[in-house]
Amino acid sequence: MSDDKKASVTGSPHAVPGSNGVTRRDFLNEITMGALGIAGLGSVAVTYQYFSPNVLFEPSTTFRAGNSDLYPVHSVTFLQDQQVYIVRMPEGFYAVSAVCTHLGCITQWKPDADVIACPCHGSKFRPSGVKIAGPAPRPLPHFAISLTADGELLVDKLQIIKPSEVLKV
Secondary structure, three states: OHHHHHHHHOOOOOOOOOOOOOOHHHHHHHHHHHHHHHHHHHHHHHHHHHHOOOOOOOOOOEEEEEEHHHOOOOEEEEEOOOOEEEEEEOOEEEEEEOEOOOOOOEOEEEOOOOEEEOOOOOOEEOOOOOEEEOOOOOOOOEEEEEEOOOOEEEEEEEEEEOOOOOEOO
């Protein structure tokens, strides 16, 4: 009887394939290789992102605001994409920031009241940028404005100038 037991117990020490022909070892090896492959791709993506520059694309700080003839005398024109007011008064042109000096909200021109108003906290400014009401700590800054050879206004938002500096045309 002991010989029968030996015969029935003896067999291959290797794993027996399942019903689909894949052993447990092969299955675990494939899962492990797949996980390592995914981790490897993730590390490549992180490495690529690390070595790629973080660039913030913003509009140019110097821009053309169109021909000076487009702006009638006593007008305030809001250039939304540049967040600047082009103001033309009898004494000349000036470019005023549309960003409130209180908390950085974008102001709105109110022609009926002849003021530039901040909708966030109620600051009010004259078209010249001078503060007349509200919590803003200082007036709206003026940007350098010049005339190109072909008659277009050129505004440089990096150059903050004194309000008394006006482009005479």
